[in-house]
Amino acid sequence: MTVVSVTVNRTVYRRDVEDRLLLSDFLRNDLSLTGTHVGCEHGVCGACTVIVDGYSVRSCLLLAVQTDGAVVETVEGLGTTEALNPLQKAFQDHHALQCGFCTPGFLMACTDMLRRLPLTTDAEIREALSGNLCRCTGYEHIVNAVRDAVRKRGPL
Amino acid sequence: MKPAACEYVAARDLDHALQVLAQAGGDAKILAGGQSLMPMLNFRLLNPAILLDINRIAGLDRIIVKRDMVTIGPLVRHRTTATHPVIAKYFPILTKAMTHVAHHTIRNRGTFVGSLCHADPAAELPMMALLLNAEIEISSATGKRLVSARDFFLGPLVTVLEPQEMVTSVDLPFTSSSTGWGFEEFARRHGDYALAAVAVTLSRRRNQARHVRIAVMGVGETPLRMTAAEEVMDRNNLDALADVVEAIRRAVKPATDLHASAEYRRHLVGVLAGRAIAAAWGSAQ
Numbered sequence: 135m136t137v138v139s140v141t142v143n144r145t146v147y148r149r150d151v152e153d154r155l156l157l158s159d160f161l162r163n164d165l166s167l168t169g170t171h172v173g174c175e176h177g178v179c180g181a182c183t184v185i186v187d188g189y190s191v192r193s194c195l196l197l198a199v200q201t202d203g204a205v206v207e208t209v210e211g212l213g214t215t216e217a218l219n220p221l222q223k224a225f226q227d228h229h230a231l232q233c234g235f236c237t238p239g240f241l242m243a244c245t246d247m248l249r250r251l252p253l254t255t256d257a258e259i260r261e262a263l264s265g266n267l268c269r270c271t272g273y274e275h276i277v278n279a280v281r282d283a284v285r286k287r288g289p290l
Numbered sequence: 291m292k293p294a295a296c297e298y299v300a301a302r303d304l305d306h307a308l309q310v311l312a313q314a315g316g317d318a319k320i321l322a323g324g325q326s327l328m329p330m331l332n333f334r335l336l337n338p339a340i341l342l343d344i345n346r347i348a349g350l351d352r353i354i355v356k357r358d359m360v361t362i363g364p365l366v367r368h369r370t371t372a373t374h375p376v377i378a379k380y381f382p383i384l385t386k387a388m389t390h391v392a393h394h395t396i397r398n399r400g401t402f403v404g405s406l407c408h409a410d411p412a413a414e415l416p417m418m419a420l421l422l423n424a425e426i427e428i429s430s431a432t433g434k435r436l437v438s439a440r441d442f443f444l445g446p447l448v449t450v451l452e453p454q455e456m457v458t459s460v461d462l463p464f465t466s467s468s469t470g471w472g473f474e475e476f477a478r479r480h481g482d483y484a485l486a487a488v489a490v491t492l493s494r495r496r497n498q499a500r501h502v503r504i505a506v507m508g509v510g511e512t513p514l515r516m517t518a519a520e521e522v523m524d525r526n527n528l529d530a531l532a533d534v535v536e537a538i539r540r541a542v543k544p545a546t547d548l549h550a551s552a553e554y555r556r557h558l559v560g561v562l563a564g565r566a567i568a569a570a571w572g573s574a575q
Contacts (some may be wrong), residue, residue, distance in 0.1 A: 136298065136494050152295070153295075153296060153297060153298035153341070154292065154293040154294065154295055154296055154298075156292065156293070156332075159292070170427070175291035175292075176291070176328075176329035176332050176333065177325060177328065177329050177396065180395065181348070183395055189369075189398040189399075190394065190395045190398055191395060191398055191399055192325075192395060192396070192399075194328070194332065195324050195325055195329065195332075195399065196324065196343075196399075197293075197298065197328075199298050199300075199343075200321075200343060200345065202325060224441075238409035243394065243395055246394070246395070246398075247394060251394075261480055261481070262394055264393055264397075264480050264481050265393025265394055265395050265396060265481065268305075
């Protein structure tokens with residue numbers, strides 16, 4: 135067991151963890167932050183995407199011990215049910231989710247990409263989204279939501 | 291889908307990392323970006339006694355520009371290679387190739403050197419190392435050796451690396467600024483592993499191709515240099531294209547898998563090569 139101290143959504147957590155514990159399981163089981171969803175557990179589906187030290191990562195491909203001292207953002211840190219953040223609002227406005235399983239991963243990947251990428255064309259948005267799988271929407275509504283979020287963000 | 295129990299060691303510096311490797315009796319794996327290693331641990335395809343994390347070693351994440359080459363450190367992430375101005379200036383074909391490497395979130399973690407060490411036969415960067423005549427510096431607690439990319443890849447996921455060794459840098463020698471290039475890839479979904487890809491550089495002198503390099507991937511157990519096809523194209527022009535493509539189709543050794551048949555891959559690599567060679571010819575000055 136190793137002690138890790140990690141800041142998640144501005145709260146500092148200190149926990150004893152097994153070396154082999156995945157960040158995704160640490161967030162869900164040890165910190166009860168179940169907004170981060172676990173899909174394929176081998177980096178393909180993107181459902182478990184979170185932001186670590188400013189960059190989106192697959193939390194199923196990172197060990198909890200690797201995040202000692204890191205700053206982690208998860209979907210719980212975006213908005214609340216009463217006050218969605220602009221990206222969440224765009225997803226709601228454009229019906230960019232049906233079952234919602236993939237949504238936390240899309241939101242966190244898009245949060246990183248909205249900070250960093252121009253996303254001025256649909257082709258760029260589609261390529262940016264290509265690392266996350268959604269089995270309900272056919273992606274059209276997600277592209278619409280991101281395009282709207284980019285418009286509201288303005289140019290970088 | 292969870293890793294089996296293992297001991298996690300965060301290396302403090304390079305010497306510490308090499309000591310851990312030397313003492314692990316061959317039962318340690320180096321964790322850099324983890325974008326291929328972690329899935330293998332999750333699937334329990336691998337179960338090393340020691341997981342050696344090099345992410346906390348300072349200074350390994352740099353691309354260093356030298357007089358006649360750039361040196362890529364073992365923690366240079368794909369996102370850095372993809373956007374680095376010196377890479378874009380001297381190796382535009384590598385910048386182009388990077389647009390095909392995985393997806394945004396994977397590029398945030400995955401490393402150039404890690405991709406070479408993983409040696410997936412359908413990955414872009416081993417092919418690019420082969421094309422660019424990369425020199426790979428391999429270190430262990432007892433010394434260093436330099437291995438050229440041509441000698442580095444032995445088979446699918448197999449390289450010349452010994453268990454106690456670590457790749458500590460990759461040198462990419464500059465080519466002339468008049469070099470033309472072409473890169474063509476076909477994948478089922480952008481960013482996924484390719485069915486096949488071709489990378490070409492050449493220069494032109496008096497309407498003849500010189501210094502022709504052609505590398506392919508997805509059509510053999512390792513990325514391959516098409517030396518016979520390079521010779522056919524050398525001191526020739528695009529009139530030789532059909533012969534060059536034929537030489538490539540003869541040289542490759544594609545396999546049938548669930549994504550494509552061997553025959554389809556053989557056909558595809560020729561089509562991609564024709565386009566890449568024409569693009570390289572067109573962009574050479």
